[in-house]
Amino acid sequence: MSPSANWSYPTAVRFGAGRISELVEACQAAGINKPLLVTDRGLASLPITTQALDLLEASGLGRAMFSEVDPNPNEKNLEAGVNVFKNGGHDGVIAFGGGSGLDLGKLVAFQAGQSRPVWDFEDIGDWWTRADADAIAPIIAVPTTAGTGSEVGRAGVLTNSVTHVKKIIFHPKLLPAVTICDPELTVGMPKIITVGTGMDAFAHCLEAYSSPFYHPMSQGIALEGMRLVKENLPLVVADGSNIAARAEMMSAAAMGAVAFQKGLGAIHALSHPIGAVYNTHHGMTNAVVMPPVLEMNRPAIEDRIARAAAYMGIAGGFDGFYEYVQKLRADLGVPDKLAGLGVGRDRIDEMTAMALEDPSAGGNPVTLTTENTKALFEACI
Ligand SMILES: NC(=O)c1ccc[n+]([C@@H]2O[C@H](COP(=O)([O-])OP(=O)(O)OC[C@H]3O[C@@H](n4cnc5c(N)ncnc54)[C@H](O)[C@@H]3O)[C@@H](O)[C@H]2O)c1
């Protein structure tokens, strides 16, 4: 039996297999009468998506979808989605998909009522207070991958299609009003996406756990999140229809996103520019850069990682943990180097500058400099 429960930590989460059937109730709870379902192109025609639309239509909530969403979605996708939202007279968004569909859907609900450009709401200082909070439409989130945790997050990642920079757009009301975590929706993920998204969840937990800021609650959540990935990611890769393990991975994903309020680090600081420049999969990119980042951070996190290793049942302290990560990557078929994702050496200087500017950089346990960041890129490529 896979678990089923209601949580409000921090979002109201309806967690359990088959609970997509509560989509209409979730709309009612969020006060949405004319939802726009936002997803990406790949999911648009899959049965999980058409079945969700069937539920809406059958209950009189209409059948409206926007799916012109790229992987690593950009401001053009957002503008098109906002137009569909406004022209259709919608009053809320069902953000449906992996991080791409979830983030773009959340941002449509956010941006539809704003008069300033979306880039004015980047996660810098108190820029979020520039937004008209009352004009943000309610959001229901329905993840179909188990990785980004965007379903319980207050941010959306948007790539600037002109500058190829990934920006984090932040507002407290980007937090969905209701989330439905139904592990059955993740069963059809291609194996490579199961691996990539699972490693994203692991990276969120690992970086949150390692970041030096004070946040003991996040620390505990991140630690258990890592353990859940260790126990369950190999199971879902071996058998994609293992619902109990899929459920645990969904929990780990949500836990990672809750935990990374504490901070991220160099894995994400590197991964964001690589994804923006080379359009690689976010989680897979994280998985590739993980060992060199661990190695660089070792002096600052050795004891802490040894404690995590002990909790996770890994012998050998930091070294054991490092070897575990290497073996996990190899077992899951993660390329050893970024060259395996098509990343060349031609733009290292540019990506180094972008990594240092990335908001995740500040959470790295070792201060990032041009020298050590460039060296990281060299080691990863
Ligand atoms: N908001 C956040 O806090 C946050 C955190 C981490 C990453 N992100 C962002 O999320 C994005 C990546 O999200 P992702 O890793 O979930 O991948 P994704 O949303 O880009 O999806 C990857 C592919 O998998 C397909 N897919 C998704 N679910 C499926 C299913 N159940 N069955 C079949 N196919 C399915 C999609 O159609 C797509 O082709 C990036 O843009 C990244 O920057 C956001």
Ligand SMILES: [Fe+2]
């Ligand atoms: Fe991530």
